[in-house]
Amino acid sequence: MNNLRQIAAELLNTGKVNAIVGYVPVDGTSRTKPFIATKPEEVEKFVINQNILNNLSVYLTKDEVKKNFKKIGIIAKGCDIKSIIALIQENQIQRDNIVIIGIKCSGVYADFEETRIADKCVNCEVMEPHLFDYLVEMENGSVLAGEDQKIKIIRQIETMNAEERWDFFENEFSRCIKCYACRQVCPMCYCERCIVDKAIPRWIESSAHKRGNFAWNLVRAFHLSGRCVGCGECERVCPMDIPLSLLNRKMIMVTQEEFNYKSGMDLNTPTLIGSYDLKDNEEFIE
Amino acid sequence: MNKDNFEPKIVAFVCNWCTYTGADLAGTSRMKYKPNVRMIKLPCTGRIDPLFILKAFERGADGVLVSGCHPGDCHYNAGNFHARRRWIMFRKLLDFLGIDDSRIHFSWVSASEGKKFVDVVNGFTDKVKARGPFTRFKKLNEEFVINE
Numbered sequence: 548m549n550n551l552r553q554i555a556a557e558l559l560n561t562g563k564v565n566a567i568v569g570y571v572p573v574d575g576t577s578r579t580k581p582f583i584a585t586k587p588e589e590v591e592k593f594v595i596n597q598n599i600l601n602n603l604s605v606y607l608t609k610d611e612v613k614k615n616f617k618k619i620g621i622i623a624k625g626c627d628i629k630s631i632i633a634l635i636q637e638n639q640i641q642r643d644n645i646v647i648i649g650i651k652c653s654g655v656y657a658d659f660e661e662t663r664i665a666d667k668c669v670n671c672e673v674m675e676p677h678l679f680d681y682l683v684e685m686e687n688g689s690v691l692a693g694e695d696q697k698i699k700i701i702r703q704i705e706t707m708n709a710e711e712r713w714d715f716f717e718n719e720f721s722r723c724i725k726c727y728a729c730r731q732v733c734p735m736c737y738c739e740r741c742i743v744d745k746a747i748p749r750w751i752e753s754s755a756h757k758r759g760n761f762a763w764n765l766v767r768a769f770h771l772s773g774r775c776v777g778c779g780e781c782e783r784v785c786p787m788d789i790p791l792s793l794l795n796r797k798m799i800m801v802t803q804e805e806f807n808y809k810s811g812m813d814l815n816t817p818t819l820i821g822s823y824d825l826k827d828n829e830e831f832i833e
Numbered sequence: 834m835n836k837d838n839f840e841p842k843i844v845a846f847v848c849n850w851c852t853y854t855g856a857d858l859a860g861t862s863r864m865k866y867k868p869n870v871r872m873i874k875l876p877c878t879g880r881i882d883p884l885f886i887l888k889a890f891e892r893g894a895d896g897v898l899v900s901g902c903h904p905g906d907c908h909y910n911a912g913n914f915h916a917r918r919r920w921i922m923f924r925k926l927l928d929f930l931g932i933d934d935s936r937i938h939f940s941w942v943s944a945s946e947g948k949k950f951v952d953v954v955n956g957f958t959d960k961v962k963a964r965g966p967f968t969r970f971k972k973l974n975e976e977f978v979i980n981e
Binding site for chain 1: 883884887888891904911914915917918919920921922923924925926927929930931932933934938939940941953969970973974
């Protein structure tokens, strides 16, 4: 912990960064919340424990942060670093403008509850981050064990027929209230004008009607295919408990099977949808 | 409307340079094909946003056909390559949600393949006719959440 505070304070003192995004505890609870430190004294508040659930890379895409701070330091777990790399792949942030303080992560608790591990942490391959400028250890970290509930549900859906699948998703999406929290928290949803905001022509209704709900969730999942890194934030913030990560995880599995591609692993690979291969599979095309 | 006289509504998104011309050739050669298809002409399959396909289903299509130039023959060089990649992902997503292969079909039809266009349309119309009307989206349209 002292290591992190030393590194952070030095970065701010020497002016290598203008701000550092990290996690601070919420008083009286086990939760943590995001915090942007701009003065060296403020780094005392930072913590790295097994409740640092949020993906802070979303701040790197926000105008208010980009305008006010030219160089930003970010405290990031492996999964967050995947988001950062995906953003660099799409030229949304420059590698030289950020300093990544990577965390050797042992897994985080789901929903800050300290009863079970988050689904994204089971089978994590970046517990040792794959890109960083500094590396710190997680305090009191013991590798959490658990089962990936999402994969089980996805496999179950794959055994259903078309009618049953539609029923399942219609039921889930009927709760959607179009708050767009999923879009706001997603680091990959950085479009200045989202397709759902376009009124002429109106592609997707913004009211909380079943037809628009289905369209919204389907289109968001499609716009994320090949780009989503599976951080699970969308599902965490959904106020209606819609299992959004089922769709996104399924698309991650599809891109892995069809193209052997994983978003957010290598800075230098071109994006999946932005490129093509002469040998792409076309067996389904008559 | 019972199953026997159900006539499916098929929307076809086709590229201007190949498939549309191929369909034109079928017409000038006086080849007969099933009249259920409604053609939407685009300059290239690369212009097809999967959102169009979704919108077609939302507005009552029972099946959607997407067709363009053969790989390597695109008028704009690489439009159909980009489209092909999108289709690979989109059809898996649709399949996961319950809209399977019997409702959406992809093909490469060139400007000289009038006969192939006829075969594609006839084959797909039969498939959709056998599958039945796509009522799920229509039911969504009619439901109002406010009054629950």
